[in-house]
Amino acid sequence: MTRLSVNLNKVCLVRNSRGGNHPDPLAIARICLDAGAAGLTLHPRADARHARLDDVIAFMTLPEVASGAAELNVEGDLRPELMRCALEAGAHQFTVVPVTPGEVTSSRGWRAYDDHEALAAAVRFFNGQMRVSVFCDATKTSVAYAARAGADAVEFYTGAFAQAYGTPDGEALLEDLGVAADYARELGLRIHAGHDLDTVNLPACLARLRPDEVSIGHAIMAEALVDGFEAVVKRYLAVTAG
Numbered sequence: 001m002t003r004l005s006v007n008l009n010k011v012c013l014v015r016n017s018r019g020g021n022h023p024d025p026l027a028i029a030r031i032c033l034d035a036g037a038a039g040l041t042l043h044p045r046a047d048a049r050h051a052r053l054d055d056v057i058a059f060m061t062l063p064e065v066a067s068g069a070a071e072l073n074v075e076g077d078l079r080p081e082l083m084r085c086a087l088e089a090g091a092h093q094f095t096v097v098p099v100t101p102g103e104v105t106s107s108r109g110w111r112a113y114d115d116h117e118a119l120a121a122a123v124r125f126f127n128g129q130m131r132v133s134v135f136c137d138a139t140k141t142s143v144a145y146a147a148r149a150g151a152d153a154v155e156f157y158t159g160a161f162a163q164a165y166g167t168p169d170g171e172a173l174l175e176d177l178g179v180a181a182d183y184a185r186e187l188g189l190r191i192h193a194g195h196d197l198d199t200v201n202l203p204a205c206l207a208r209l210r211p212d213e214v215s216i217g218h219a220i221m222a223e224a225l226v227d228g229f230e231a232v233v234k235r236y237l238a239v240t241a242g
């Protein structure tokens with residue numbers, strides 16, 4: 001069964017908008033775990049627009065996360081302070097995401113021309129103390145690039161597929177994702193997927209990629225504004241349970 005990791009970046013964004021601690025991301029994380037989420041994801045960007053390094057440390061105080069019964073996935077670029085924070089906090093996974101400063105959100109995975117040595121050095125830095133996942137485009141080249149760096153997993157960027165879902169382009173993008181996922185599985189990598197997934201496009205993604213994990217944030221936040229996190233996390237768990 002595919003694990004659901006709930007990305008709480010956008011709860012942190014609302015929290016930051018007034019400079020206090022309301023809504024408290026830790027309280028929302030508690031609700032998500034109680035609802036059955038297998039893990040939590042935070043993407044502390046350099047501009048601290050939403051998740052921050054102290055949120056990583058705070059999330060590790062949740063009993064299920066501290067024990068490893070639920071996982072904390074820290075996403076981000078290869079900033080030394082972020083990598084050090086994730087390692088020292090004891091996070092379970094680091095997902096390496098290519099970041100363009102000032103971007104609105106992630107829009108691609110690692111590509112062959114990106115700095116391979118930096119990626120390989122990051123894998124060496126984590127030294128098996130946590131799983132390293134590489135945010136990838138839906139290409140065999142991107143997957144091979146991650147495998148060559150020693151990654152444990154690849155997370156496929158599903159944004160383009162999600163935005164084209166229900167069109168012939170969306171079908172083609174899904175097949176690209178599926179072919180890349182099949183190749184990653186042949187190489188022994190864990191398969192993850194994320195970005196702009198929601199209850200409409202998720203079933204097709206699950207059926208074709210058969211991912212070990214999906215990380216979903218924006219759609220869960222948007223729906224939780226109406227229905228609350230407990231109900232929405234259970235809604236997504238019903239989809240990932242197949």
Ligand SMILES: CC(=O)[C@@H](O)[C@H](O)COP(=O)(O)O
Pocket residue numbers: 007009010043045075097104105106135194195217
């Ligand atoms: C890697 C990925 O697709 C998402 O985690 C994305 O990075 C979220 O970033 P924002 O929440 O800042 O849009």
Ligand SMILES: NCC(=O)COP(=O)(O)O
Pocket residue numbers: 007041075155193194195196197215216217218219
């Ligand atoms: N890695 C994807 C993620 O954590 C959440 O992406 P989104 O659902 O907020 O687009």
